[in-house]
Amino acid sequence: MQFPTNQNNSKSPAEMGEEQLLRPLIDVQTDLKAACLLKDAIARFSTGYLPSKSLENTQKLLGITVPTLRFIRRFPTLFHEFPHPKWPSLARFELTHVAKLLRQQEMKVFDECQTDLVERLCLLLTMSKSQMIPLQSIHPLKWDFGLPDDFDKNLVKRFPDHFQIVKGTNGLACLKLVQWREEFAVSELQKSNEKRGLESDNGADGRNAYKYREFKRGKSALEFAMSFPRGYGAQKKVKAWMEEFQKLPYISPYEDSRRIDPNSELVEKRVVGVLHEFLSLTIYKKTKRNYLRSLREELILPHRFTRLFTRYPGIFYLSLKCKTTTVALREGYRRGRLAERHPIA
Template sequence: MIFKDKSFLLLPQRLTSHAQFELQQWRGITKVRLKWVKNKSLDHIIDTETDLKAACLLKDAIKRSHTEFLTAKSFAEWQKLLGLTVPVLRFMRRYPTLFEEFPHARYANLPCFRLTDTARLLDSQEQSIHQSHENDTVERLCRVLMMMRSRTVPIQSLHSLKWDLGLPDNFEKVLVPKYPDHFRFVKNSNGVVSLRLVQWHEEFAVSALQRSNEIREMGNEYRQFKRGQTALAFPMNFPRGYGAQKKVKAWMEEFQKLPYISPYEDSRHIDPSSELMEKRAVGVLHEFLSLTIHKKTKRNYLRSLREELNIPHKFTRLFTRYPGIFYLSLKCKTTTVTLKEGYKRGKLVNPHPLARPREKFYHVMRTGLLYRGKGVNFLSQQDILLNDMNNEGKGEEEEEEEIDEREIVTDDECYAETSELENESDEEE
C-alpha cells in the first residue's frame, strides 16, 4: 500500500473534531493480486449449519402453529426461505428423530409433521438458555441498533437475523415489551415497522476488537491505543502462504497502522472514498459478525442493512480484499461471510451458551439420518442430556485450504473477479 503522506498515522486514535477527520481523507492505490482460497473446514461448518438452521426454524414454525403441526402443503414454498437445496418435505423426512410424520385427519394423502418428544426436550433446553441469558440478548440487540445510522432496524430484517443473533423466535412479543427503556416500535412513512433504540448505552459502545485487546492485557500497546498514540490491529489469519508474501505483508502493515474507528462512533465526517473509511467499514463488519452466535451470516442479510451501517454499496469486495479477516463461501447456493478469528480447527473459539443446545440438536438430526427406520424413540432422554456429544466433522486437526484459480485484484481501480465470484454482485436481487 502506497501513502503519499504518512503523517496522519500519528494522529490520536479517538477522533473528536471535524478537522481531525478532514486531515485523514486521502485515498491510496493498492495493487496486490490474491487468489480466492477455499477453506474446506469452514465450508463444512456452513453446510451442516445450514441444515441445522432450517430444522430449528421448522421446529419454531410448528410451535407457532395453533394445531401444533404443519401440513406438507403449508411449507411447500419454503425451500428458498430456509436456504435448502432439497424440497422441504424430503428434508423433514430425513430427520424422524425431530419430526414425526402422520396422515391428515381429513385428507389421508396429505402428510403432516409434528415435533417428537426429543425435539420438545431440546427446545425446552434452548428456551431455558434464552431465559437465563436474557440480559446478554438485550445487550446484543442494543449493540446492533447502536451501529445503525438512525438507531432503527426493520422488524423484517431482524426476523431474518434472529437465528444468527440468537434472538428468541417471538422476540418482538416476549422480549421487546419487557424493556421499554431500551426499545420501542416505530412505523416509517412507508408503513414499515421498525425497532428503535430508546436511549444510548455508553457501556455497550465498546467493540469486540477493543474488548479482546483489553482482556488480553496487551500492556503498553493497549495503553498507548487508549491514549490515542497507536492504532488497533485486526487479528489476521491468512490462507496458507499469503502471510509470507512481501507485498501482502507490507499492504496489511499499512492497513493496520490506520486509526481504528469504532463502529459505534459517528462516521459522517469521514471521506467515503478514503482508506480510513474502508478500515472503518471493515471494523463495522467485524463487529457485526462478532455479535452473531456462529460468527457468520448471509451476505444478503448485511445488504438489507447496508445504508444504516454506512458501508460501501459494493461491500462484498471488503470480504475478498481482506482474506485474513473474513472468509466468503458460496456453499448451499448462497453467499455466506464468516469471521475467521471466530474458529480454530473447525470449532468456535468462544462458543455462546446457545451453541451447546444447537450442537445437541444437530447430533439428534444426524442420529435420525443414520438410523432411519428404527423409530423416533431411538434416542433416550439420557442420550440427549449427555454433555459429551460427538461433534461429527467439526474438529478437524487442521483447517484445509485449497487454492482456487479465481483471481482477485485488491484495488478498486483495478479489481477483477472471475468464475462464480464475478457473478456474485452487490446489486439488489
C-alpha cells in the same frame, strides 16, 4: 492503498482453502437451522401440527438444497408424520416428544442468556445511523444473533426501556433503541486490544486507562487480527499493504462517521471495522452476505462493500456452500471450529 493481487491462482485469496474449513460447519448448521425453523413453525400453529401443503415453496426460505418435504422426513426423531384429519391423502407433521423436550431446553438457554442477547441487539441498533432497523431485516438474523423466535414481542415487552416498535419513514415496522449507555458501546476490537494491552503492561493502570480512552475516541491505530491463506501472507507486497492498513486510525463502528472525509482511506477502514464488529456480535461469527446487504443503508455501507471480503482475506473469508454466500470472521475459528462457543451455539 494499492491492494496486491494474486495472479498465480484462478481463485481469489479468500477462496483458497477456507471452503474446506467451513464446509462441515455450514453443512451441519444449514440442516440444524432449517429443522429449528420448522420446529418453531409447528409450535406456532394452534392445531399443534403443520400440514404438508404449508411446506410448499419453503425450500429457499429454509436455505436447504432438497425439497422441504423430503428434508423433514429425514428427521423422524423430531417430526411425526400422520395423515391429515380432513384430507387423508395429505400428510401432517407434529413435534415428537424428543423435539418438545429439546424445545424446553432451548427456551431455558434463551432465558439464561437473555441479558447477553439484549446487549447484542442493542449494539446492533447502536451501529445503525438512526438507531433503528426494520424488523424485516432483523428476522433473518435471528439464528445468527441467537434471538428467540418471538423476540420482537417478548423482548420488547420485557425491556420497554431498551426497545420499542415504531414505523419508519418508509412505512415499515422498525425496532428502535430507546436508550443505551454510551460507555457500553465499545467494539470487540477495542476490547481485545485493551485486553492485550493490560496483559503486556500489567501494573501500569494509568497508562492503560489512557490507552483505553484513546481506543474509544478512535485515535489509536488498532490492529485487526489477520491470518492469510498459506503462502499468501508471506508476499512482500501483502506485508507492506497490511502494515499500511493497520497504521490507519481506527474509527469505532459506534461513532458518528459523518465527520470522515468521504475520499479518505479512513472510510474503508471504518467499513472494515463495521463488518468486523457485526460478525463479532453473531453467535457463530458468520452470516449470509445477503443479510448484510439488506442492512447497507442502516449501517452506512457503500454500494460495493462486499468486495472488501475478498480485498481483506486476512480478516474475512467466504464460502459458496449450500447455494449461498456465507461470510465469516477468520479469527472466530480455529481449525474449522469456533474459537469460543456461546451457550446457544
